[in-house]
Amino acid sequence: MHIHIFWDSLSPAGLQIPVGRNISSIIGVRASISDNPIRMMGYVESRKQINAQVLLDGIQVYKHHHDIHDPVLLVISQDLFNPGHNFVFGLAREPVGAAVISSARLGNEYYGRETCDDDLIDRLSKEGAHELGHLFGLDHCSNPECIMFKPDTLDELDRKKKIFCDSCRVKLPSQIE
Numbered sequence: 001m002h003i004h005i006f007w008d009s010l011s012p013a014g015l016q017i018p019v020g021r022n023i024s025s026i027i028g029v030r031a032s033i034s035d036n037p038i039r040m041m042g043y044v045e046s047r048k049q050i051n052a053q054v055l056l057d058g059i060q061v062y063k064h065h066h067d068i069h070d071p072v073l074l075v076i077s078q079d080l081f082n083p084g085h086n087f088v089f090g091l092a093r094e095p096v097g098a099a100v101i102s103s104a105r106l107g108n109e110y111y112g113r114e115t116c117d118d119d120l121i122d123r124l125s126k127e128g129a130h131e132l133g134h135l136f137g138l139d140h141c142s143n144p145e146c147i148m149f150k151p152d153t154l155d156e157l158d159r160k161k162k163i164f165c166d167s168c169r170v171k172l173p174s175q176i177e
């Protein structure tokens, strides 16, 4: 098994290698990175956001057409929402092994702080590993340092470590090592 990371052309350039490497080491499975082949649909003009569910539909169809059974993580730069929520950092659809994350709210500049690639790499890695954790059947975790903790704010995301806590780690499929 390996993880497919689809990196959209508008996503932060040059960060795909370190992010892929981090995600691979957090989860313990190989990750391959390629240019995003999914058509970017679901933009809602009035919200200036993309409906994450529409992108997950797109990944689902693409996986089906190309007979991909391994998990797919799409990384985009546009802000994401899930109907019923103002925004989401990312979203996963476990039964089809599809997930998407957005860099829109992960950069310091969004919060009026100085841009820092290392911070952005860290956050993309944690968010990506979190959504992939859902694809492996994990639920949210109450341990604030665990990858599966659900952060509502950037500070909560930054507080997390790039690890699954012991009780989450044992739930990861055994073929992952």
Ligand SMILES: [Zn+2]
Residues within 6 Å of the ligand: 130, 131, 134, 140, 150
């Ligand atoms: Zn989650």
Ligand SMILES: [Zn+2]
Residues within 6 Å of the ligand: 141, 142, 143, 146, 147, 148, 149, 164, 165, 166, 167, 168, 169
């Ligand atoms: Zn945990």
